Amino acid sequence: MSTSSNDVTDTATTAPSAPARRIALITGANRGIGRATAVRLARDGFDLIVTYRSHREEAEEVVREIGALGRVAVALPLDVSRVDGFGAFVDGVRDALGKTWHRERFDVLINNGGVQVAQPTLQATPAAFDQLVDVHFKGVFFLTQQLVPLIANPGAIVNISSGTARFYVPERAIYSAVKGAVEVLSRYLATELGPRGITVNIIAPGAVATDFSGGLLRSNEQLQKHIASITPLGRFGVAEDIAGAIAALVSEGNRFVTGQRIEVSGGVHL
Template structure:
């Protein structure tokens, strides 16, 4: 069963996981500026999420925030029901248009020190979660819609301590191509964005370290660390009408780090 496309006059709706801060927040605000309404999720930062809702509304768009733990796939059916309810209550619609898998956690340890618990958590949040959340939300995603997954530059280059994180993001890149093929009959384009070092609080704010920032900038042709808005721009580009023929692609947003 698939949702039917909505009239073009109706503003599109994007569902962004992990939208309370960082890249998710920047994406929500940029999309709002471009006429897109937003459903964003948060894990525990409800106050921050509601602040983003207010910022979206200040840009003339509608938004709601819903709690979601992407590492608990058993909660996805109830979450999908909550999304369906908000679509009807807030928009009088049965479907949304864009799904952006942004939520994630950091987990940086050498292979010799990686515990099974950390391994399982990273797989659950970064691979199993997006896989089964997509599955549960497909009936609510409009035909002709878009999905953007989030990978990492670490799926291309390697740094010590990022083995599991890089590997599960590599799995997301393969899943992106599989989804692009399987959802083709519904005209749903699926792509993946791979950021490099971004100045956010992700992973305990590791990229806030001035010395690490200098080291990353030194290996980046554009000479600086990335900002959340840099990644948001790439996501918004993939959701724009002009990008309708881009499908199954990996877009790296690293400023050319380690080319």
């Protein structure tokens, strides 16, 4: 993975001076669940800071889509596996907040960015282990640590886990284990940030048809039918299902839920 320069993209829209809007920062928001969540939150009245590791053009399209909804968005490059780039990224966030919103803090952090490496447990490699830990746990841990001073009181953090932290899926041992680690971290953060009024919760998606895992579910009709057959709601998920759950969790009316794991899976493997 490569780390890009942490400059605000040229397509950032300009915020009006008043009234103050809630701002959410979503990692990995150029496609999939991150993109769907950014658009959903914009519809709900949020302004956005969206990040991308590559495919800047996708992030710029998200910024334009949010602008068309009458909201404001800024796109920043971020490689969540590279802790050594977080300082520059945080500086970029601080700069964007000041120049675009004339503010020092944002309201909601959604740690969504991720990758998938599928390997049988007994054949798993150290390289795959390190990659998944760096992206899904080490990155989440230290990025959150560095961004917490910029989160307003009260605020919210949502960490994305996986249904596979509860149920078995072949070749997902490392991925599921690091998602379990994020769930434990989230409960610790909920306790430590509670005095500031910052809620910390986990959304655990089930099988969702996105580009994740190479778009396996999205393009495999046989797998789609199988998932539907073992899911009480009778279908597989789409990105908008997860986006809706995240939006509900960070809404103004949901201030007393913290430290919770909410699975959005249609009830698969109950």
